[in-house]
Amino acid sequence: MKDSDYKTIGDVAKILNLLNEKTGKPNTHTIRFWEKEFKQINPKIFSGKRRYYDNRTIELLKEIKFLLKEKGLTVKGAKKYLNNKKSLPLDETVNNSIKMPDIKLKNKLKKISNLIKQIKKIK
Numbered sequence: 001m002k003d004s005d006y007k008t009i010g011d012v013a014k015i016l017n018l019l020n021e022k023t024g025k026p027n028t029h030t031i032r033f034w035e036k037e038f039k040q041i042n043p044k045i046f047s048g049k050r051r052y053y054d055n056r057t058i059e060l061l062k063e064i065k066f067l068l069k070e071k072g073l074t075v076k077g078a079k080k081y082l083n084n085k086k087s088l089p090l091d092e093t094v095n096n097s098i099k100m101p102d103i104k105l106k107n108k109l110k111k112i113s114n115l116i117k118q119i120k121k122i123k
Contacts, residue, residue, distance in 0.1 A: 005054060005055065006044060006052035006053060006054055007052065007053050007058065008050065008051070008052060008053075009026075009028045009031055009032070009043070009050075009051045009053070010026045010028060012031060012053050012058055012061060013026030013027055013028050013030070013031060014026055015058060015062075016031075016058075016061060016062060016065050018030050018031065018065075031061065032051075034061065034064055035051075037075050037079070038060075038064060038078075038079060038082065040060055040082060041057060041060060041061065041064075042057065043057060063082070064078060064082070067081060067082075072106055072107065
């Protein structure tokens with residue numbers, strides 16, 4: 001792999017759409033936090049202690065973001081999932097085929113809670 005195949009942490013934050021809504025700047029702190037939590041993330045550290053990520057690591061970060069943000073897993077749940085399953089590419093067909101019944105229940109409970117709040121506002 002040549003140096004041009006590596007992306008900086010800022011570039012990766014942009015790829016993952018981890019941007020501060022007010023400033024539009026990349027939220028690189030999220031990626032650094034995930035590095036501490038997920039042992040599978042191993043950026044290359046070159047001169048000046050700057051982090052550089054290869055395509056495999058970027059795909060893993062996409063999967064972590066999907067599990068945390070889209071599926072609503074906790075960090076602990078995402079770790080458990082990644083440790084027990086092979087990493088999957090995150091195209092839409094695979095995303096829809098991931099079976100996580102506890103997440104479906106969590107989402108249904110959120111919907112019910114929101115409906116109850118709306119009903120209370122009407123009264």
